[in-house]
Amino acid sequence: AQSVAQPEDQVNVAEGNPLTVKCTYSVSGNPYLFWYVQYPNRGLQFLLKYITGDNLVKGSYGFEAEFNKSQTSFHLKKPSALVSDSALYFCAVTIYNQGGKLIFGQGTELSVKP
Amino acid sequence: GAGVSQSPSNKVTEKGKDVELRCDPISGHTALYWYRQSLGQGLEFLIYFQGNSAPDKSGLPSDRFSAERTGGSVSTLTIQRTQQEDSAVYLCASSLGAGGVSYEQYFGPGTRLTVT
Numbered sequence: 718a719q720s721v722a723q724p725e726d727q728v729n730v731a732e733g734n735p736l737t738v739k740c741t742y743s744v745s746g747n748p749y750l751f752w753y754v755q756y757p758n759r760g761l762q763f764l765l766k767y768i769t770g771d772n773l774v775k776g777s778y779g780f781e782a783e784f785n786k787s788q789t790s791f792h793l794k795k796p797s798a799l800v801s802d803s804a805l806y807f808c809a810v811t812i813y814n815q816g817g818k819l820i821f822g823q824g825t826e827l828s829v830k831p
Numbered sequence: 832g833a834g835v836s837q838s839p840s841n842k843v844t845e846k847g848k849d850v851e852l853r854c855d856p857i858s859g860h861t862a863l864y865w866y867r868q869s870l871g872q873g874l875e876f877l878i879y880f881q882g883n884s885a886p887d888k889s890g891l892p893s894d895r896f897s898a899e900r901t902g903g904s905v906s907t908l909t910i911q912r913t914q915q916e917d918s919a920v921y922l923c924a925s926s927l928g929a930g931g932v933s934y935e936q937y938f939g940p941g942t943r944l945t946v947t
Contacts, residue, residue: 749933760835760922760938768933807874816887817862817926817934821874 719744721810723822730798730829738793738825740808748810750791751819752782755805764806767791778802798829833857835939837923843945844913852908852942856925863906864926864936865890865898869919877921880906913946920944 720743730736742748749768753761765776767784775781782793791808805826809819836855844850856863865877876890880900891897895914900906910917920941928934 751935753938758940760940761924763935763937766933766935809874816879816881817928817936818864818876818879818887818890819866819936820876821866823873 719810719812719815719820721808721820721822723806723808723825725825726823727826727828730827732800732829732831733797736795736798736802736827736829738806738808738827740791740793740822741789742791742808742810743789744810744812746812746814748789748791748812750782750784751809751811752776752780752791752793753807753809755807755824757804761807764793800829800831803827803829835923835925835937837921837939837942839942840940841943841945843947846915846946847912849909849911850913850944852910852921852944854906854908854923854925854939856904856906856923857937858904860925860927860937861903862926862928862934862936863900864924865906865908866922866924867919868922868941872919874922877908910944913944915946918944918946 722741751766752764772784805824807824808822838853863880867875878888895911898908920943922941924936924938926934926936
């Protein structure tokens, strides 16, 4: 069965510092990986995805993520955090025969302080 | 353009009553997904539609839950005889691909269901 782990419930970062939100996955087959962000009382917004090709993918709002097959990880990163980045971040995975059905991690609350 | 819309945004119902939750996907999106977000369980897949058919209903928690999609567009999630454990935010998403793994899903704002 597919699964996603986000080992940190909360990440605290000072504005201007780099941020990392961790994600590891377990799948049978090739993974297709996604990051979504959820602002308070809002639906999920797509940030970026890895399907194939370059291991480093860039997405919205200056975020990027690196696919590491050997470590089964897909960590989300940003070089310089903004207070407005504070939100709940979800990593998700699917595989080719699942119809696009996403399996989500438990989410990581990112707090960026001025 | 218009995104995914869901109605109602909030629903409070008494235990034992039936509820219907509606999702209007982005026009032209052939795949539609229902998820549930709750404090204890996180984000869980419920069911997905490819056109009007549902190839995967594996996430529906019990036979009290059902969903349909008509005209390849609007979908309704019905919960019969609601229980307190059904309280959650129900999220709908749509995507371009008919089950395509590479297509990102666009989510609606959700329906917050409270069963008293």
